[in-house]
Amino acid sequence: MLSRIPVASVDLSGNEEAYAVDAIRSTWISSTGAYLNRFEREFADYCQSTTSLAVCNGTVALHLALMGLDVRPGDEVLVPSLTYVATANAVRYVGAEPVFIDVDPETWCIDPDKLEAAITRRTRGIIPVHLLGHPADMDRINRVADVHGLWVIEDAAEALGAKYKGQPVGSLSHCATFSFFGNKVITSGEGGAITLSDERLATRLRALRGQGMDPNRRYYFPITGYNFRLTNLACAILCAQMERKEAILDQRRKLCERYNQQLRSIPGISLQPVAPWAEISPWMYCCMIDPDAFGGTRDELMQELAEKNIESRPMFISLHTLPPFREESRKRNEHLPVTDRLSESGIMLPTYNTLSEADQDRVVGTIAEFQRQRGRQRRVA
Numbered sequence: 001m002l003s004r005i006p007v008a009s010v011d012l013s014g015n016e017e018a019y020a021v022d023a024i025r026s027t028w029i030s031s032t033g034a035y036l037n038r039f040e041r042e043f044a045d046y047c048q049s050t051t052s053l054a055v056c057n058g059t060v061a062l063h064l065a066l067m068g069l070d071v072r073p074g075d076e077v078l079v080p081s082l083t084y085v086a087t088a089n090a091v092r093y094v095g096a097e098p099v100f101i102d103v104d105p106e107t108w109c110i111d112p113d114k115l116e117a118a119i120t121r122r123t124r125g126i127i128p129v130h131l132l133g134h135p136a137d138m139d140r141i142n143r144v145a146d147v148h149g150l151w152v153i154e155d156a157a158e159a160l161g162a163k164y165k166g167q168p169v170g171s172l173s174h175c176a177t178f179s180f181f182g183n184k185v186i187t188s189g190e191g192g193a194i195t196l197s198d199e200r201l202a203t204r205l206r207a208l209r210g211q212g213m214d215p216n217r218r219y220y221f222p223i224t225g226y227n228f229r230l231t232n233l234a235c236a237i238l239c240a241q242m243e244r245k246e247a248i249l250d251q252r253r254k255l256c257e258r259y260n261q262q263l264r265s266i267p268g269i270s271l272q273p274v275a276p277w278a279e280i281s282p283w284m285y286c287c288m289i290d291p292d293a294f295g296g297t298r299d300e301l302m303q304e305l306a307e308k309n310i311e312s313r314p315m316f317i318s319l320h321t322l323p324p325f326r327e328e329s330r331k332r333n334e335h336l337p338v339t340d341r342l343s344e345s346g347i348m349l350p351t352y353n354t355l356s357e358a359d360q361d362r363v364v365g366t367i368a369e370f371q372r373q374r375g376r377q378r379r380v381a
C-alpha cells in the first residue's frame with residue numbers, strides 16, 4: 001500500500017514545543033501572558049498595522065469585525081461566492097445578508113467591476129477574500145467603498161505573507177482577519193487574528209472580545225460582549241511559527257513553482273493566474289481541469305488520486321448554491337458564471353512545507369498518467 005499523502009500537514013519542528021512547555025511551566029495558559037503580547041505585537045508589525053488582536057479562530061475574527069463595525073439585522077454585505085463558507089456565515093451571525101458577487105477570472109477574487117450594480121441603500125460594507133493567497137484588487141475595491149461610504153474587511157485567512165502592490169495584506173482596508181487553522185501557513189491548531197490601525201475600533205473590538213468589559217474598570221460590563229479570546233498557550237505555538245514564517249513561505253513557494261513547472265504542459269490543466277501587482281501567498285496549490293482537453297473530470301481525477309492514497313480537495317462550492325443561501329440568492333437573481341466554472345473545475349493538491357519532492361512527483365505522476373491513459377482511451381474510441 002502506498003503511503004498516504006495528505007492535502008495539508010503541520011510542521012512544529014522549531015521552538016513550538018519548547019515555548020508550549022514554557023507556557024505550561026509558567027502556568028500562564030489562559031488568555032493573558034507574555035506569548036500573547038509578543039504574538040500580537042509581532043503580527044501587527046508583520047502586517048504593517050498598529051494593532052493585532054488574537055482570537056479563537058478566523059470565523060470569530062470575521063464575526064467580531066462585523067460587530068465592531070456595527071453591522072445589524074437588515075444590512076447587506078457584499079462578499080464573493082467563491083470562498084470558504086465562514087465568510088458568509090459570519091455575515092449571517094450578525095443578522096445581515098451576504099450578497100454574492102462574481103469573481104474576476106484574472107485574480108479569482110471579488111470582481112471590482114461587479115460591485116457597483118449590487119449596492120443598495122442597505123449595503124454597509126464589502127468583504128474581499130484574498131482567495132488561495134492571491135490578494136484582491138484592493139485599490140479598486142476601496143475606491144467603490146469610498147464613493148458609497150462603505151467599510152471594507154479583508155478576509156486574509158488564506159493569505160498570510162501575500163502582498164498587494166508591495167504592501168502586505170492585513171493593512172489594506174478598515175481591518176483584516178486571519179486564520180491559524182492547521183492547514184494555514186502558520187498555525188496554532190485553531191486560532192485567528194484581526195489587524196487594524198484604527199485605535200477607536202481596536203478598543204471596541206478588544207471589549208467585545210472580552211465579554212464587553214470596560215477597559216478602565218475591571219469586572220464592569222457596559223456592553224454585551226463575547227468570549228472570543230485566544231490562549232497564551234496557543235500564542236506560544238504561534239510565536240515559534242512566526243520565527244519560521246519566512247522559511248515556511250519559501251519552502252511552500254518552491255513547491256508551488258515546481259507544481260507549476262510540471263503541470264503546465266499537461267493538456268487540459270490551467271494554472272492559477274497571478275496579477276502583475278500581486279505577490280501571492282503559497283497557501284493551497286490549486287489548478288483547473290478542463291474535462292474535454294484533459295480527458296476526465298475534476299471529480300474523476302480526485303477519485304484516481306484517492307485510489308493512489310493521495311488526498312486532494314475540490315475548489316470551494318459556490319456559496320450562492322448552498323442551502324442556507326440559495327433562496328435569497330435566487331430572489332436577487334444572482335448569476336455568477338466565473339464562480340460556477342471555477343468551483344466545478346478547481347482541484348487543490350497537497351501543499352505543505354514538509355512535502356518531499358518524491359511525494360510531490362508521485363502526485364504529479366499520478367495526474368499525468370491518468371491524463372495519458374484517458375487521452376489514449378479517447379483516441380482508440
Ligand SMILES: Cc1ncc(COP(=O)(O)O)c(C=O)c1O
Pocket residue numbers: 057058059060083084086087129155157158178179180181191192
Ligand atoms: C477565506 C476564509 N475565511 C475564513 C476562514 C475561517 O477560519 P477558521 O477556520 O479559522 O475559522 C477560512 C478558513 O479556512 C477561510 O479560508
